[in-house]
Amino acid sequence: MFTFFKTSKPRLIDLINKEYVDIHSHILPGIDDGPKNIFESDNLISNMLDIGFNSLIATPHTISGVWNNTPETIKDSFSKLKFSLKKNSKIKVASEYLLDNFFYENISKKNFLCLKDNYLLVELSYYQPPVNLFEILFELQVNGYIPVLAHPERYNYYFDDMSKIEKLKKAGCYLQLNLLSVVGYYGVNVLNMARKLINSNLIDFVGSDIHNTRQLKYFDKRVLLKNVKILEKVINLNQKFQN
Ligand SMILES: [Fe+2]
Numbered sequence: 001m002f003t004f005f006k007t008s009k010p011r012l013i014d015l016i017n018k019e020y021v022d023i024h025s026h027i028l029p030g031i032d033d034g035p036k037n038i039f040e041s042d043n044l045i046s047n048m049l050d051i052g053f054n055s056l057i058a059t060p061h062t063i064s065g066v067w068n069n070t071p072e073t074i075k076d077s078f079s080k081l082k083f084s085l086k087k088n089s090k091i092k093v094a095s096e097y098l099l100d101n102f103f104y105e106n107i108s109k110k111n112f113l114c115l116k117d118n119y120l121l122v123e124l125s126y127y128q129p130p131v132n133l134f135e136i137l138f139e140l141q142v143n144g145y146i147p148v149l150a151h152p153e154r155y156n157y158y159f160d161d162m163s164k165i166e167k168l169k170k171a172g173c174y175l176q177l178n179l180l181s182v183v184g185y186y187g188v189n190v191l192n193m194a195r196k197l198i199n200s201n202l203i204d205f206v207g208s209d210i211h212n213t214r215q216l217k218y219f220d221k222r223v224l225l226k227n228v229k230i231l232e233k234v235i236n237l238n239q240k241f242q243n
Pocket residue numbers: 024025026096150209
């Protein structure tokens with residue numbers, strides 16, 4: 001009986017359907033901690049298409065002082081890549097923006113690449129959130145953007161206090177879970193946080209946050225959730241980002 005329960009869980013790859021749009025990926029060459037060159041990018045994208053992703057949004061990091069990307073550097077990297085791609089794929093470009101003071105001071109310039117319409121993918125430092133986090137979120141929305149917070153389950157300063165994440169939702173943040181979190185890729189604490197967020201219906205979208213082909217192997221792992229239905233529902237919500 002126990003064996004049946006264990007093996008009846010779907011693999012992550014089984015949950016990826018044709019309509020799935022991956023809204024978080026590091027697949028462009030040479031501009032962040034994703035692929036180093038066009039060859040690696042092409043190989044990574046080709047492998048993603050093989051596991052069933054047919055629509056991708058590339059979201060390289062924009063982090064002042066670390067990955068000083070701009071819409072121009074991102075579009076330039078993509079234009080170099082797209083003529084080398086061996087397989088047909090639907091790829092759009094956006095970015096994953098770190099919420100810090102540099103970002104805050106530049107909001108009014110409105111020089112951002114959105115996932116779609118005014119949905120903007122944002123992330124927090126893994127060490128601590130910015131002291132003016134709620135000011136940043138407010139200013140972003142005043143300027144017409146809708147923040148989509150990447151991987152809320154990965155910030156360990158929220159592990160013991162779900163109310164802080166509920167507060168982010170109340171402040172207008174949509175929440176994007178990383179798919180690899182539910183197969184244990186980031187460890188048990190992140191898995192547990194992912195479970196809590198999914199079971200509390202706090203997750204709005206998912207993303208792969210893929211950086212390399214090694215991570216793709218985890219799509220063959222079984223989903224470590226008791227109830228996979230909520231995750232399946234959320235995966236379907238990503239269709240919002242189709243063209
Ligand atoms: Fe990311």
